[in-house]
Amino acid sequence: MRVALFATCVNDAVYPSTAIATVKVLERLGVTVDFPAAQTCCGQPQYNTGYRRETEPLVLRMARAFEGYDYVVTPSGSCVAMVRDNYPRIGGKAQAEGRGDTLATASRSLVPRMYELTEFLIDVLDVTDVGAFFPHRVTYHPSCHGLRLLGLGERPRRLLQAVKGLELVELPGEEECCGFGGTFALKNPDVSTAMGADKIRNSLSTGASVLCGADNSCLMHLGGMLRRQDAPQRVLHIAEILASTEKEPLV
Incomplete structure (x- = not known):
């Protein structure tokens, strides 16, 4: 099972401890986690502000960065929702405009492999007790x-x-x-x-x-x-x- 971490731009820039914690939890459970250095932003800020065309290169970059991995795990529900809900829209719109199916193909490749952390732990690893201790x-x-x-x-x-x-x-x-x-x-x-x-x-x-x-x-x-x-x-x-x-x- 090849697993990659998508840290997200917010965590990379402001909350790196969250990305580090995600890796710690997964490695504790026996999962080897890769970090593709080519990853950047999923394009959510641009897309949500109305810049669809400016988002398209980021869709392609995401697909290339995580090519070959069975699962892409991220500690961000909003970024997973961006990929699952909006990437197909972006690809479909490009096709409708007669600009080929490259974006649609990239979307189809990435969408089924993208998981939010709690989804991955419970739905894929079938784990609820990750060995944590937090007396608060x-x-x-x-x-x-x-x-x-x-x-x-x-x-x-x-x-x-x-x-x-x-x-x-x-x-x-x-x-x-x-x-x-x-x-x-x-x-x-x-x-x-x-x-x-x-x-x-x-x-x-x-x-x-x-x-x-x-x-x-x-x-x-x-x-x-x-x-x-x-x-x-x-x-x-x-x-x-x-x-x-x-x-x-x-x-």
Whole structure:
């Protein structure tokens, strides 16, 4: 089984610890993970802002970078949703415009091999207990892409519930958007901030010391709001919790 890590541009530039944690978890489970250096961005920021043509070279680059791998695993539901939901649209549009089927072929090649981390752990490896230890009270925020486009459902919670020492508490209004939404937060800052404030208020009401998620874009938004409030809660990607063990505790 050949497995590659897609770190994502956000994690590579801002949250490398999440990509490192993903590799730690997979290697602990006996998976050898490659990191193709040619990878960059999946094109989600460009596509979501309306620059379809500018996204096309990134689709081709992604397909080339991960060619030959059985699985491509990433700790980002939004990037997986970009590949699964929008790459076929990009390829189909190019075909409809009479520009050949290169993009469509690239999309068909990559889409079935792209997995979000919790999907891969449960659906492919058939694992819920990854040997983690994290003695803290945690609440989980399901991001919109993971919840609505990927249908991750209970997968993240099943993994968290199996972590030794972890107390998982329900987040009120968990299915409500946190307000980040990529460029939505830039174009509609007042609405985005209000939505984030609702999420933070609900999260703090749980008494959890950690707000966990599977997308660092959402956690960046919420973590910034928590820091500005000097709130007694931190944000962590689920990969980092799953990577924590008694021998290597997360500090």
